[in-house]
Amino acid sequence: MVSPILELTDINKSFGHVQANKNINLKINKGTIHGIIGENGAGKSTLMSIVFGLYQANSGSIKINGKEINLRSPRDSIINGIGMVHQHFMLVENFTVLENIILGFEGETVFGEKLQKAKEDLEQLCQTYNFNIDLDATISDLSVGFRQRVEILKSLYRGAEILILDEPTGVLTPQEVDELFKILRSLKSEGKTIVLITHKLIEIMDLTSEVSVMRQGEMVGHTKTEDTSKEQLAEMMVGRSVLLRVDKKEIKKGETIFKVNNLSVKDDLDVTRVKDVNLEICSGEILGIAGVTGNGQTELLEALSGIRKVESGSIELFGEKISDQNNFLNPRMLKEKGLAHVPEDRQRMGLISDFKAHENLIFGYHDQEPYSKSAILNNKEITEYSNKVMQEYDVRPKSPNLITSNFSGGNQQKIILSRELNENPKVLLVGQPTRGVDIGAIEFIHQRLIDMRDKGAAILLASVELDEILSLSDRIIVMFDGKIVGEKENKNVTDRELGLLMAGVA
Amino acid sequence: MSNIVVDKSKVPWWVSNVIVPLVNLTLALLVSGLFVFIAGENPIEAVKLIIYGSFGYIQGFAYTLYYTTNFIFTGLAFAVAFHCRLFNIGGEGQAYIGGLGVFLVAINLSFLPVPIVWLLAIFGAFLFGAAWAYIPAYLQSKRGSHVVITTIMFNFIASSLMIFLLVDVIRDTNQMAPHTVKLPEEIWLPSFEAFSGILGIKIRYSPLNLTFLLAIASLFFVWFLVWKTKWGYEMRAVGHNTQAAIYAGISPHKNIIIAMCISGGLAGLLGVNEILGVSHKIQAGFPAGYGFTGIAVALMGRNHPIGILPAAFLFGILYQGGSEVTFEMPNITRYMFVAVQGLIILFSGALENLFRPQIESFFVRRLNREVNA
Structure with missing residues (x-):
């Protein structure tokens, strides 16, 4: 049997006390598109950063074509034919496409022959893979989709045989995604190997031939894509671990005190991140928002707490309109009205x-x-x-x-x-209350939230930890791509159902 | 060198706030000594002259304190803005315009009772300095124009504006030089020699005057403002983490403007010393670089009034002792002392962390050994 083009054995990596990768084994065969799927924080990006030489593993080995190599920096990886396209592009905005691609590989002090040669080579590459890029265009004039192509082209020009793409579709429009997939397929047919990191099941089913699933830093399964289904993958992704149920009294639901009507919110880049959201929370109730990070939960919480401007729609507290696109109360005024906010990112x-x-x-x-x-x-x-x-x-x-x-x-x-x-708030907005928190503190924090609920507060809990949502919430809504894609009473609801909703497939 | 990792929580405060600045200062002075030596003079003699010039006789000491006064104002000015993470490089221009405020108030209201004229003139200095800082502050908070750039430009604008006023508008028309008429003598701030005259001690002229006490009061004012009031708390919050400040309902815009205005006002107080206390008229270019040196004072003093006082005093010594040296040693020019200042800024500002890790880890290790022993 031919040895796999990339083989990882017993890779371990920890940051402080957090073990991001535990004994990871992975084999990737030449000429395939291999998907790596898992929830946010499962350790996918860390693993691929190790392969690309950005991080060094604490232990374990990496083999390319059966030969063990030592990757100390991205340069080592590039020499060994590994290229990576990051979630956030690494391009110089005011340089042209050509200048960005040869950056660091100019080969001559005064541009002349070699630049011309590079240009010809690149034009050849563009033609082979149908890239359709103007090499003299300035990056800042290009759309996100084209910038991503520049990144791919850059890796190919530097001789990448294995191309790692980290959540490549997160920033693309559906049309751009189609274009990208076309390019990836043509790369595969030319014998390149592609590693696709994603949390979107659809993409895995669409594009890959093999898939590996990660959960909480561990590799939980490898399979051929044709032998599996979305449901099965979702189950592996979310895990069937026993839920940490919190002692919780029967709900004593009061009247609706917090109401959101047709709310839309934009982020700093003017992209609409919350789309037409409606929700109500009653006194004595915990409403959980499940969803993969980056589906609008952050912007929703920020708008509700008065930090971010409301684009359209309105927010009501005790039947009184507190915010719409024209007026909004700042966080201090909202505090005085009894609204408290535990933000997602405590450091920031x-x-x-x-x-x-x-x-x-x-x-x-x-x-x-x-x-x-x-x-x-x-x-x-x-x-x-x-x-x-x-x-x-x-x-x-x-x-x-x-x-x-x-x-x-x-x-x-x-x-x-x-x-x-x-201050015993009437409404409490909580984002990721236990992110990076040790187990003892998690229990304590959960108990406090339940106490607040029993005292009659209306609580909105956003968390990427499905266990947390399931053990605390009375009612659960799922956000995907800025919209509420499902609402369930927290009775007999399974993590699998939620997982599918979170991945946007149900 | 940068591989030394020090657990910051274990470093005693006096190591990072006293020992490290002292080491940096010593290094700056050693290198300065080398310059003096290259210039063909004896560094030890130069040090003796500096000490004699600034402490050795009462008039010299008075000069030292006069310089200290100016450095306290401009040092505090930089420090206040810095607590909101704003680099106010415009102390020079704010001081210049502050002087205009003192003069206009004093000359137009000189009919009022003297102490009231003083108070109003101080207020005028603060207000004019603050107003000059307000424009860059507004541009920063509303338009995102970087305050470093705008305040530098505003120094030039202030300078041009003042020259225009001194030549064409408020010049003493009985002569040709770009300065105003003198203020009436009865509203001058009492000088140091006037005080000692009351006590029966006769000393020669020095520019030291009552403004020194205003500078000391300003130290207390800044300490109280920054650490004991909610305004200072909010300014620091915005400075350390703007996102968090917004989350807590603290307005970054408002606090940028408040911090810059207080900063500009403090710089403006330099005008009280120079105009109400010393020259009694506006002369072209009277801030004479104090605004810039104030940045070094604040950096050395770690932006805390308790640090700014000795730092300002040190620069006072250098100014006064330095002029003594240039007097006695023909090979040392005034510019040599500008270079010495530069070295101090270099070592205590730009190279502040050069030896910090070594020094801190040395003390941490030593102290741990004592604990374990």
Whole structure:
């Protein structure tokens, strides 16, 4: 038997305490399109970054055509015929296509013969694979789809035999996706090997001949695409692990207090990320939003908490309209109305890591009594309060004067949670409450959220952890591509059903 | 060298805030000594002259404190903006315009009781300096024009504007030089020699005046503002993490403007020292580079009033002692001391982290050994 073009054996990689890849074994055969599928955070990108030489594995070996190689940098990988197209393109915006492609491989000090040669070679490549790119166009004038082609062309020009594509369709329109797939198929027919990283089942079924599934840093299965189905893959992806059920009383649903009507929201790049969303949350209820990261949950939470502008539609709190495209309340005004927000990304938004713990414990409430009086901060009150809540929420170490970045992720999250729950909000928006949090803290955080619900708060919980959604929510909606694609009472609903909805196939 | 990883939480505060700056300063002075040596003079003698010039006699010491006053204002100005992560390079222009504020208030309201004129003149200095900083602040917060670029340009604009005013509008028309008339003597701020005269000590002229106390008060003001009020808290929040500030309902726009205006106002106070205290008229180019040196003062003082005071004093010593040296040593020119300043900026600003890892890990290891022993 011919040895596989790429073979990984027992690859391990950890970042701090997080093990991103555990004993990964993978064989990729020449001339195939091999899919690697898994949820966000399953370790797909880490694994491929190791193959591309961006990261070094802690242990394990990589063989190309049966020969063991040592990849210390992307340059080593390029020499060994591995090319990678990243999710975020690595192009110089104000250079032309040609200049970008030869960057680092110019071969001469004053452009002349070799540049001409490169141009001819590239034109040849473009023709072979039907790329249809103007080599003298400036990158900034090109659409995303074309930029991606430039990246592919760059890898091919540098002699890539194995081409790794990391979530290549995330930024493309459906038409561009079709074009990309055409190119990938023609690459395959020319004998190139393609590794496609994705979380979209449709693409796997469409394009690949073999597929490997990853879950929580482990490789959970390899199969030929023709021998499997979307349902089966979804099951492998999500896992059948036992759910961590939280003790939860029967729901005591009150009246609807938070209502979202036909909400649309754009992101910073002016792309509509939330599309015509309607939802209602009652007092005493946890509404879970399931979905793969990047399907609009972030923008939805930001719009609901007053951080992001509403493009169209409206938001109502206690029957009063609080935001539409013309007016919106800023986060502070919303806090006063009883809406609290635990943001998805605590480092970027929830905390100021250079501040001391006590300064973060009052963040956003710092101008309220008793923490400050006529603009002067009352340090005695703040310290007293900090000691109290750090005790209550078991924040370790219990030192209000310690700089926040010195706390562990779980303890930082407890700082945010204590701050946002302390005022007994009527509506609580929670994003990824347990991301990067150790198991002990997860249980604690879940219990606090359940307590809030039992006290009558309306809670909106967005999480990419399906287990978390299933164990906490009373009702679940699934977001895909900015839209709500399904709503279920959390009774007898299976992770498989949700997985399919999340992948946009059901 | 950069491979040394130091657990920051284990580094005692005095190592990073006292030992490291001192080491950097010593290095700067050693290299400066080398320059003096190359110039053909004895570095040890030069140091002696600096110390004598700035401490050795009462008039010299008064000069040192006069320079310190200016450096406190401009150092604080830079520090306040920096806490909102704004590099206000425009202290020079803000000080210049601040001087205009002092003069206009003092000359037009000189009929009022003297202490009230002083207060209003101080207010005028702050207001004019703040107004000059407001424009770059507005452009930064609303239009995203980088404050470094705009404040540099505003230094030039301030300079041109003031020359225009001094030549064509507010010049003392009895003469040709670009300066105004003198303020009436009764509203001049009392000088140091006037005070010592009351105590029966007779000393020779020095520019030190009551503004020194205003500078000390400003140190307290900035400390209180930045660490004890919600405004300072919000400014720091915006500076450290704008995203988080927005999440907490703190407006970055508002805080950029507040921080820059307070910064500009503090720079403007330099005009009080120069115009109400020393020359009593506006002269072309009176800020004389204090605005720029203030950046170095703030960097050395780690943007904290407790650090800015000694840093400003150090630069005061260098200015006063330096002029003594240039007086006594013909081979050392005034520009040599500009170079010394440059070296201090280089070592305590740009190369701040050159030896930090080594020093910190040295102390961390040592202290751990003591704990384990």
